[in-house]
Amino acid sequence: MYIKKLLLLIAVIGLIVGGLFAYFVYQAVFSPNTNFETETTTVYIPSGTTYSELRGIIYPLIKNTSSFDKIASKKGYTNKVKAGRYILKKGLNNNELVDLLRSKNTPIQLSFNNQERLENLAGRIAQQIEADSVSLLNAFKDEAFVKEKGFTIDNALAMYIPNKYEFFWNTSAEQFRSRMLKEYNRFWNDERKEKAKNIGLTFNEVTTVASIVQKETAKVDERPRVAGVYMNRYKNGWKLDADPTVIYALKKHKNDWDIVIKRVLYKDLELDSPYNTYKYKELPPGPITMPDISSIDAVLNYEKHDYYFFVANVENFGYHKFAKTLAQHGRNKKQYVDWINKQGVNR
Structure with a gap:
């Protein structure tokens, strides 16, 4: 009788212990363990982060840190912390948290445009x-990479x-650069290559002309016409006479890229710089800004016309008045100069 009671007691204790163990296991593995009120929160884990360093990142976002550590250790995560961007959802348990941090690096939507220099792009x-x-x-x-890929520092x-x-x-600088080279090669498909060949420009020269077009007009629908003016000048051996190239040359000469120049003066046209298209017939050594795709395509598909001149249209701001002759351009320019003088713009 005594033995039966003892066995029954042991069995009951075993059930209790087993139940408690199962409860604690359930709590550690499957019970919600987040400590933020929003539906999601984003965690950034830098490259080379150790598990000890990860604690400083993850601990403020979880309720029970010791249970998280145990599951992370059991699943081998403590020795294999992975860098990246992770989106945690409210109510995740330790098992889900560790699985997410191991395998669900979430990409970002990266964008850039209109960067004036490589320095601006890097920033x-x-x-x-x-x-x-x-x-x-x-x-x-x-320099080794730039030269190998057919660029120069000026046109990179x-x-x-x-x-x-x-x-x-967690993309590295080299990984970003390599991806951009692939995108560049994808962008210059057979159709665009053929168009560049037909207008007699290299890919980089197209981009350089497009950068001038980009600076001249913000109106996408006007860009093919502006591009046509510059291509007319270029093909006939004229200097491009583009104000934006003078502004770029001035900034480069002064090493002041924050200076704002609203009006190009006659004395500015004398600056001796390969970017000054009032002084040199050749295209600038590289783009004066990062042109939009619309500007690049505007050059590749430039409007065929007989215009050689244009000036800002003060009757339709944002657009320009185009002229075939210098006399007609002179009349258009006078209207613009009179207007800008009234505005008191001296620089």
């Missing part, structure tokens, strides 16, 4: 991925086609 990209602006700029200006900006791209946040 813009550094705001969106893990790589810092210094490492990005070093990658962009790597042409390799970066402005658009929206999907990237992992």
Whole structure:
């Protein structure tokens, strides 16, 4: 009788212990363990993060840190922390949290446009991925890479086609650069290559002309016409006489890229710079800004016409008045000069 009671007691204790063990296992593995009120929160884990460092990132977002540590250890995550961007959902349990941190690096939508120099591009990209602006700029200006891929430091900006791209946040500078080269080669498809050949420009020259068009007009529908003016001048051996190239030359000469120049003066046209298209017939050494795809395509599909001149249209702001002769242009220009003088714009 005593033995039966003892066995029954042991069985009851076993059930209790087993139940408690199962409860604690359930709590550790399957019970919700998040500590934030929003539906989701985003975690960024830098490259090279150790599990000890991860604790500083993840602990504020979970309720029971010790249970998380146990599951992370059981699943081998403590020795294999993975960098990336992770979106945690409210109410996840430890098992789900660890699985998410192991395998669900969520990409970002990266975008850039209208960057004036490689330095500006590096700063813009550094705001969106893990790589810092210094490492990005070093990658962009790597002379061996630039030369191997058929660019120069002056025209290397042409390799970066402005658009929206999907990237992992923990992308390195070199990985970003390599991806952009692939996108550049994809952009210059057979159709665009043929069009560039037909107008007698290299890909980089197309981008350089497009950068001038980009600066001249913000109106997408007007860009093919503006491009047509510059192509008329270029094909007939004229200087491009483009104010935006003078402004770029001035900024470069002064090494002041924040200066705002609203009006080009006659004395500015004398600046001796390969970017000054009032002084030299050749195209500038590279783009004066990052042109939109619409500007590049505007050059490749420039409007065929007999216009050689244009000036801002003060009767339809944002657009321009085009002229075939210097006399007609002189009348249009006078209207613009009179207007700008009334505005008191001296620089």
